[in-house]
Amino acid sequence: xxxxxxxxxxxxxxxxxxxxxxxxxxxxxxxxxxxxxxxxxxxxxxxxxxxxxxxxxxxxxxxxxxxxxxxxxxxxxxxxxxxxxxxxxxxxxxxxxxxxxxxxxxxxxxxxxxxxxxxxxxxxxxxxxxxxxxxxxxxxxxxxxxxxxxxxxxxxxxxxxxxxxxxxxxxxxxxxxxxxxxxxxxxxxxxxxxxxxxxxxxxxxxxxxxxxxxxxxxxxxxxxxxxxxxxxxxxxxxxxxxxxxxxxxxxxxxxxxxxxxxxxxxxxxxxxxxxxxxxxxxxxxxxxxxxxxxxxxxxxxxxxxxxxxxxxxxxxxxxxxxxxxxxxxx
Amino acid sequence: xxxxxxxxxxxxxxxxxxxxxxxxxxxxxxxxxxxxxxxxxxxxxxxxxxxxxxxxxxxxxxxxxxxxxxxxxxxxxxxxxxxxxxxxxxxxxxxxxxxxxxxxxxxxxxxxxxxxxxxxxxxxxxxxxxxxxxxxxxxxxxxxxxxxxxxxxxxxxxxxxxxxxxxxxxxxxxxxxxxxxxxxxxxxxxxxxxxxxxxxxxxxxxxxxxxxxxxxxxxxxxxxxxxxxxxxxxxxxxxxxxxxxxxxxxxxxxxxxxxxxxxxxxxxxxxxxxxxxxxxxxxxxxxxxxxxxxxxxxxxxxxxxxxxxxxxxxxxxxxxxxxxxxxxxxxxxxxxxxxxxxxxxxxxxxxxxxxxxxxxxxxxxxxxxxxxxxx
Ligand SMILES: Nc1ncnc2c1ncn2[C@@H]1O[C@H](COP(=O)(O)OP(=O)(O)OP(=O)(O)O)[C@@H](O)[C@H]1O
Ligand SMILES: [Mg+2]
Numbered sequence: 001x002x003x004x005x006x007x008x009x010x011x012x013x014x015x016x017x018x019x020x021x022x023x024x025x026x027x028x029x030x031x032x033x034x035x036x037x038x039x040x041x042x043x044x045x046x047x048x049x050x051x052x053x054x055x056x057x058x059x060x061x062x063x064x065x066x067x068x069x070x071x072x073x074x075x076x077x078x079x080x081x082x083x084x085x086x087x088x089x090x091x092x093x094x095x096x097x098x099x100x101x102x103x104x105x106x107x108x109x110x111x112x113x114x115x116x117x118x119x120x121x122x123x124x125x126x127x128x129x130x131x132x133x134x135x136x137x138x139x140x141x142x143x144x145x146x147x148x149x150x151x152x153x154x155x156x157x158x159x160x161x162x163x164x165x166x167x168x169x170x171x172x173x174x175x176x177x178x179x180x181x182x183x184x185x186x187x188x189x190x191x192x193x194x195x196x197x198x199x200x201x202x203x204x205x206x207x208x209x210x211x212x213x214x215x216x217x218x219x220x221x222x223x224x225x226x227x228x229x230x231x232x233x234x235x236x237x238x239x240x241x242x243x244x245x246x247x248x249x250x251x252x253x254x255x256x257x258x259x260x261x262x263x264x265x266x267x268x269x270x271x272x273x274x275x276x277x278x279x280x281x282x283x284x285x286x287x288x289x290x291x292x293x294x295x296x297x298x299x300x301x302x303x304x305x306x307x308x309x310x311x312x313x314x315x316x317x318x319x320x321x322x323x324x325x326x327x328x329x330x
Numbered sequence: 331x332x333x334x335x336x337x338x339x340x341x342x343x344x345x346x347x348x349x350x351x352x353x354x355x356x357x358x359x360x361x362x363x364x365x366x367x368x369x370x371x372x373x374x375x376x377x378x379x380x381x382x383x384x385x386x387x388x389x390x391x392x393x394x395x396x397x398x399x400x401x402x403x404x405x406x407x408x409x410x411x412x413x414x415x416x417x418x419x420x421x422x423x424x425x426x427x428x429x430x431x432x433x434x435x436x437x438x439x440x441x442x443x444x445x446x447x448x449x450x451x452x453x454x455x456x457x458x459x460x461x462x463x464x465x466x467x468x469x470x471x472x473x474x475x476x477x478x479x480x481x482x483x484x485x486x487x488x489x490x491x492x493x494x495x496x497x498x499x500x501x502x503x504x505x506x507x508x509x510x511x512x513x514x515x516x517x518x519x520x521x522x523x524x525x526x527x528x529x530x531x532x533x534x535x536x537x538x539x540x541x542x543x544x545x546x547x548x549x550x551x552x553x554x555x556x557x558x559x560x561x562x563x564x565x566x567x568x569x570x571x572x573x574x575x576x577x578x579x580x581x582x583x584x585x586x587x588x589x590x591x592x593x594x595x596x597x598x599x600x601x602x603x604x605x606x607x608x609x610x611x612x613x614x615x616x617x618x619x620x621x622x623x624x625x626x627x628x629x630x631x632x633x634x635x636x637x638x639x640x641x642x643x644x645x646x647x648x649x650x651x652x653x654x655x656x657x658x659x660x661x662x663x664x665x666x667x668x669x670x671x672x673x674x675x676x677x678x679x680x681x682x683x684x685x686x687x688x689x690x691x692x693x694x695x696x697x698x699x700x701x702x703x704x705x
Contacts, residue, residue, distance in 0.1 A: 052542045054702040077544035084542075088535035092347040101346075104339040105543040133350075 002066040005030045005157045005189035006051060011060035013046050013213075020046040022213035023060070030156070033183055033190040035204030037197065037304070043213040044193035045085050048161045051191070052082060065156055078106070081150035081188075085161040089142045089149075091135030095126050098134055099149055106153035116152045123178055124148035140171030147175055151182055158182070160192040164199060176203060197301050211308050224303045233302055234276060236283070236293040237263040246290060249282040260305055267306075268295065333552070336545040340553030344527065348560070359519075359565040364572060379407040380457040383417035383426045386410060388436035392473050396432065396446070399468045406464050421449060427457035430465065437473055444473055505581070508573030509662035510635030512566045513655055516594045517630060519565035520601035521622040524558025525609035529618050532705065541702045551610075551698050555602040555691070562598030567591065581669035589671050593661050596683035600654060601626070603690030610697035613704070633659040654686040 006028040013021040021043045028034045038044050049055040051062050053069040053076065062069045067076040089098050099117045108116050121127050124144040134142060143163065150158060158179075164172040180203070182188045194200050200207045201221050209217040209224075217224055234255065238246050246264045250257035253275055255266035268275055276295060283290055348355060382400075386393055401408055409426075411417045417429040431447040448465050450458040531537045540550045570590060580586040605622065612618040630636075632646060633655035650656045657679045664671045 054538065054541060054705065056703065074544045074546065077542060080542075082539070082542050084535060084538055086535040086538075088539045090343075090347070090534070090536060092350050093343070097346055101339065101343045102539070102543070105336065105540070105545055107544065 003030060004028060004063075005032075005065060006191060007063040007066075008047075008051070009061050009063075011047065011050060011062065012058045013043075013050060013055060014058045019213050021050070021057075024210070024213075024215045025060075026208060026215060026218070028189060028191055030189050031183070031187045032205045033179070033203055034192070035200035035207045036191065036193040036210055037195070037200045037207055038193070038210035039195060042210045044210060045161055046213075047210070048085075048159055048191075048193060051159060052080070053077065078153075079156045081153070081155035081158040083143075083147050083150050083158070083160040083163050085165075087139070087142045087146055089134040089137070089145055091133065094131045094133055095121065095124075095137075095145055096130045098145065099152060102149050103152050108153055120148035120152045123151060123182075125174065140167050140174070143167060143171065144174060144178070147178060151188070154186065155188065157189045157191065160190065162193055162195065165195060172199075179203060197299055197304075201299070209304060209307065211304075216307050217303065225298050232268045232295050233265055233298055234268050234279065234293070234295050235263055235265045236279075237291045238289060239291075242288045242290075245286050245288045246283065249279060249286055249288070252282050253279040255279070258305060265302065265305065267298075333546045333549050336549035337552040337556065340540065340549060341556045344553060344557035345560070348557070355561070355564065356568075359568040360572070378404055380405065380428075380460050381426045382406045382408050382428045382430060382461055383420050384408045384410050384430045384432070385412070385414045385417050386432045387434040388432045390437045392437035392444075393432045396436075396468060396473075399471065400430075400464060403464075405460055418449070428461040430461075504573070504576060504578040505666040506663070507636065508570070508576075508578035509666045510630070510633075510659055512570045512573065512590070512594060513597055513633065513658045513662060514626070514630040514635050515569040516562045516566035516597040516658075517601045517626050517655065518622075519562030520558040520598045521605045521626055523561030523605070524554045524602040525605035525612075525618055525622060526615070527557060528554050528606060528609035529612065529615050532613075533615070537701070538705050541705075547698065547702075548695060551606055551691075551694055554606050554609075555599065555694075558602030558605055559595065559598040562602065563591075563595055566594040566598065570594070578666065580666050582665045582671060586665040586669075586671070589665050589676060590662060593658050593665075593679065593683075596680060596687075597655070597658050600683050600686040600690060603687050603694055607690050607694035607697055610694055610701050629653055629655050632656070635659050654682055657682045 004027045006026075008024055008026040008028075011021055011024045012019065024043075024047060036044055036047065046055065050057050051064065051069065053062075053073040056070070064076040065079045067079070069076045090101075093101070096117055099120050100113060103113050103116050118127075121130055124141075124147065126141060126145055126148070129137070129141065134145060137145065147160070147163060150160075160179075163179075164175055167175070176199075179190055179192075183190055192199075192203070204221070206218070206220055207224060208215050234250075236246055236250075240262060243259055243262075243264060247257045247259050250264055250266050255268070255275060257264045257266040259265075280293070283293075384397060384400075386397065397408060397410075400406060406428075408430075411420075414429070414431055417426070417431075420426045421429045427450070429449040431449070433445065433447065436444050436446070446465065446469065448461065450461060528537070531540070537550070541547055574580070580590065582589065604625070608621055608625070609618055612621060632650050632653050634650065635655070661671055661675065661679045664675065
């Protein structure tokens with residue numbers, strides 16, 4: 001196995017005028033869990049689909065375990081397990097049948113097929129639903145089945161596009177456990193995209209932040225926090241109309257506030273308690289209603305905010321800024 | 331692994347789903363041909379009381395006996411008119427299926443052959459064929475002058491009937507219709523088997539999963555064609571059996587039956603390929619359903635599935651030559667009605683349908699090449 005499980009070199013994908021992925025270069029080391037974090041429309045799926053060879057890059061190239069995906073797709077894919085953004089299980093087949101067909105498509109020898117199916121059922125914790133039709137499964141069960149299906153042929157690399165979006169906390173925890181387990185026990189390299197900061201923070205060894213098709217930050221969670229040079233943050237939430245007043249108070253207190261959607265955030269500088277005290281006094285003088293005020297360690301959310309000027313969660317896509325302007329005029 | 335191996339794996343998947351839904355498939359395969367046979371084949375259940383306008387310019391006892399004989403069995407319902415003009419205008423309106431004219435001097439000259447004129451409305455072939463057969467049957471019994479005991483004193487010779495038919499009066503209309511229906515059902519079966527699953531798999535994300543598996547992507551295409559062919563054969567063979575039950579016959583016997591199975595299989599294969607080609611370029615199920623119907627219906631019609639090609643408007647007839655279904659339909663007519671399919675025609679039909687399949691597979695492959703960009 002080569003040092004890098006996935007090498008992405010100057011990858012560009014244009015859809016007409018839109019550049020969905022803009023010159024992304026990224027090397028993912030063998031055995032690591034890499035989280036690609038970005039809001040809706042950032043270009044996560046487009047990147048994944050190019051790695052999978054579903055989309056042809058406008059320029060740039062992708063190597064999976066040293067094999068060029070564009071040139072030898074069948075060979076490269078043999079080493080990849082895939083969980084796409086849309087859940088793919090065949091509702092008209094049982095859990096075992098779903099697994100069996102994909103086992104065959106990934107060329108697991110007939111003699112080992114049954115063992116592989118059982119292994120996957122174990123992994124997905126679906127042993128007792130072996131012969132139930134997948135159409136009867138809950139969203140979480142389908143997602144688990146799919147994740148296990150992707151691991152049946154013991155791939156070296158597992159690609160997951162938002163594997164836990166929309167799942168409840170139980171299923172999310174199960175999938176996280178499953179991913180940690182195969183990463184640790186089988187040294188499977190994992191590249192996953194996510195919109196969830198906690199997910200990237202908790203699971204990934206390294207995180208890449210992608211926005212508007214560009215990779216804007218790369219590093220371990222700790223490195224990313226360090227990079228933006230923040231020790232603690234002061235955050236206040238209030239009604240939207242009051243936010244400018246709150247921001248004004250922040251400024252008077254000597255802080256540099258940023259105002260994403262529904263709160264005011266500022267990195268604390270100097271003596272924390274002093275600033276906070278001053279801020280509290282100014283806020284109460286200005287008679288603005290503040291719902292909540294807190295001081296905390298920076299999260300990846302804050303990193304993202306610092307880097308892009310907006311929060312991960314309130315972006316809805318490419319046109320967010322324009323939408324906001326329109327909403328502001330209303 | 332090989333293209334064929336992967337195709338086989340995907341085909342077994344389709345068959346597992348097919349088996350799970352076998353009941354739905356059976357019902358659909360029954361309903362599909364039954365609806366068509368009811369819609370079109372009701373032509374074949376010899377209609378009763380077919381309205382006929384009759385003009386009797388003769389008035390002799392023989393002519394009256396002839397009219398009475400026509401009405402026996404209630405197959406046709408005769409109404410008399412005094413002028414041919416009146417009767418012909420009713421025919422033009424479509425309110426009667428035929429006009430029978432008994433000319434003056436029908437029975438005056440014993441030396442000459444008495445003649446009746448029959449004008450048939452070819453747009454109602456089912457009724458027209460009833461009229462034809464009733465008239466020719468009565469005509470073959472000859473002149474009857476006796477008012478009381480017609481059987482005791484039959485005159486020798488028969489009445490000559492001047493008429494034109496849509497097709498031979500001897501042909502069994504059920505066989506004619508069923509021959510067309512099985513080909514149409516075969517075509518539709520594939521259209522709804524192959525293409526539909528391509529689209530539903532795209533919608534479910536299965537297509538993406540197949541295309542990211544380490545397999546040749548054309549195995550997806552081939553497995554869909556194979557599945558469509560099975561679905562098509564299933565439906566069309568069912569239609570054939572139903573057709574035989576309602577009275578269609580296969581003049582060419584057991585060999586003919588086997589030949590029909592072969593022709594149906596070839597149509598399924600060709601249309602499965604056409605279907606995948608269309609589905610590779612269509613995103614929405616509704617659009618696909620519309621396109622599939624817009625292609626299959628006219629092709630069936632132009633092939634003479636329901637109306638003989640000779641009755642189609644002149645400008646459409648050349649199109650029939652380029653329609654692969656024409657050859658399939660002609661083969662069923664040869665097998666079911668004429669009584670034998672010459673080997674040379676069996677071979678040429680096979681070659682034409684295989685060639686059609688190859689062209690469609692090539693087009694489908696071309697369309698399918700970039701399908702992953704449009705998932
Ligand atoms: N086939 C396509 N044709 C045109 N534009 C596309 C196509 N696929 C994606 N895009 C656009 O490219 C941009 C990136 O989309 P992509 O699906 O990669 O985002 P994402 O990060 O996966 O978002 P999400 O979190 O919503 O899944 C979006 O603006 C999207 O509208
Ligand atoms: Mg996405």
